[in-house]
Amino acid sequence: MQSPTAAIDLGTNTSRLLIGNVDAAQTITPLLYLRRITRLGGGFTKEKGISVEAGERTMAALREFASEIDRHNVVRTGAVATSAVRDAVNGKEFRDLILKECGINLDIIDGETEGRLTLQGVLAGIDEKSSNFLVFDVGGGSTEYTIAQGEQVLFTESLPLGVVRLTEGKSNSAAMAEKISREILAFHAKLAKNGLLRYLENTTLVGTAGTATTLAAISMKMTEYDYRQVNNYVIGLEEIKDIFATLLSLSPEQRLTVAGLEKGREDLIIAGIFITLKTMELFGFEKLKVSDFGLLEGVFLRV
Numbered sequence: 001m002q003s004p005t006a007a008i009d010l011g012t013n014t015s016r017l018l019i020g021n022v023d024a025a026q027t028i029t030p031l032l033y034l035r036r037i038t039r040l041g042g043g044f045t046k047e048k049g050i051s052v053e054a055g056e057r058t059m060a061a062l063r064e065f066a067s068e069i070d071r072h073n074v075v076r077t078g079a080v081a082t083s084a085v086r087d088a089v090n091g092k093e094f095r096d097l098i099l100k101e102c103g104i105n106l107d108i109i110d111g112e113t114e115g116r117l118t119l120q121g122v123l124a125g126i127d128e129k130s131s132n133f134l135v136f137d138v139g140g141g142s143t144e145y146t147i148a149q150g151e152q153v154l155f156t157e158s159l160p161l162g163v164v165r166l167t168e169g170k171s172n173s174a175a176m177a178e179k180i181s182r183e184i185l186a187f188h189a190k191l192a193k194n195g196l197l198r199y200l201e202n203t204t205l206v207g208t209a210g211t212a213t214t215l216a217a218i219s220m221k222m223t224e225y226d227y228r229q230v231n232n233y234v235i236g237l238e239e240i241k242d243i244f245a246t247l248l249s250l251s252p253e254q255r256l257t258v259a260g261l262e263k264g265r266e267d268l269i270i271a272g273i274f275i276t277l278k279t280m281e282l283f284g285f286e287k288l289k290v291s292d293f294g295l296l297e298g299v300f301l302r303v
Contacts, residue, residue, distance in 0.1 A: 004031055006069050007300035008062075008079035010106060012041035012140025013164050013268065014210060015058055016296050017065040019072050026124055028297060032068060033227075036061040037264030041084040041140045041164040049088030059101060066102040078303035080295070081106045082114055083141025083162055111158020115144040117298030122208055123151060124301060125293030127232045132203040136279055137294055138211040138272045140164035145187065145279075147199050155196055159183050163211065166271040173248070176271055184278050205285040208294035210265060211272030216290040217260030218243055225262070231292040237280050240288065244273045 009016045015038045020030040038058040043051030069077060085091040086108045095106045109117070118137045123129055130150050137144045141162035147155045161183050170176040191197050207215075216233040217225055247255050252266040261269065280288060 003075040004072050005300060005303050006065075006072070006074040006077040007296055007303060008065055008077070008104065008106075009296040009299060010040065010058070010062070010079065010081040010085065011209075011295075012044075012082065012084040012142075012162055013037060013039055013264075014140070015040070015061040015065070017068060018296050018300050019068065019074060020300070022301065026301060028124055028300060031072060034065065034068065036064070037262070039140070039164060039264070041162065042168065044084060044088065044141075044165065044168075047089070049090040050084060050094050054084075055094060055097075059098065062098055062102045062104055066104055076303045077104070078299045079104050079106050080114075080117070080299050081108045082295070083111075083139060083158075084164075086110065087141065111142060111144055112156050114142075114158065114295060115146040115156030116153055117302065118144060118208060118295045119146045119148055119151075119153060119156075119298070120301055121294045121297030121299075122206055122291045124297050125231050125291060126206065126289075128204065132199060133206050134200055134203050134283065134285075135206045135208065135291075136275075137209045138163060138207070138275050139209055140268075143275055147191075147196060147203075149199070154199055155191070155194075157187065157190075159187055161275055163268040163271040163275075166274075167268050173270060173274075177274055180271075180274050180278050184275070184282055188282050200283055204289055205280065205283070205287065206289045206291050207276060208291040210262075211269065211276055212288065212290045213292055214261060214265055214269060215240060215243060215273070215276070215288070217262075218258060219260070221259040223259055225260075227292040230290055233290045235288050235290065237277075237286050237288075240273065240277060240280070244270075244277060247273070 017034040019032040143161040
């Protein structure tokens with residue numbers, strides 16, 4: 001009997017665990033999937049890094065993950081930490097505490113590694129593996145963009161655009177929009193300077209992580225999240241604009257009445273859709289393909 005593998009993605013907003021098996025064709029068969037919104041980047045400061053409260057919330061989730069890993073007799077575990085931990089002055093200290101308290105050995109990865117692993121995860125679930133892709137992963141602390149021809153990475157970059165940091169760091173939506181526009185315009189200019197924009201012609205735009213999957217869930221008016229329906233779902237630019245206008249007119253509390261919007265994302269979703277809309281408009285995409293697969297599955301396949 002095959003011993004299961006586990007993967008952990010410790011993000012700036014969400015902590016996720018996948019336990020399952022993989023076959024020779026790189027098809028993942030999940031046995032358990034857990035997602036906990038721990039908001040590790042909440043209260044983050046340049047001087048102190050990860051806050052005590054955010055660390056405690058995240059540690060509670062990781063203890064739960066460690067218990068499930070033991071219960072499933074997992075023999076191999078891969079765990080990565082992204083923006084919040086890699087940017088924090090106390091990041092390595094937090095990693096050491098996790099190893100001591102939970103027995104989980106975190107690999108603090110850089111933005112380029114994050115982008116490459118995310119692409120591998122997306123490819124494990126995408127329905128058109130031979131396409132050219134622009135994959136973007138809107139996270140809590142950063143957003144990664146990867147241009148790929150099938151499995152070949154042509155370019156990847158991490159931008160300092162994260163929904164937790166934007167939401168907590170900007171006083172209003174106008175300031176948030178200005179920051180997002182400035183960063184993505186500079187990214188567009190960099191691609192143009194390096195002759196990479198031509199690779200975005202006849203390319204599929206793929207969004208992964210919480211913003212993209214939430215847009216799909218809202219579009220389908222999901223009351224119970226089902227990754228099988230979300231994965232490879234296509235949503236148009238005009239519908240995203242309509243969803244954005246509706247959510248922007250509501251208070252964070254009122255947004256929770258919208259089917260498909262998960263508690264814990266009611267304030268962050270605005271920044272995430274801002275990034276999505278600016279990406280689609282600037283690069284000329286009318287449709288977004290949503291991937292429920294991403295960094296977590298990429299880490300799983302690497303174990």
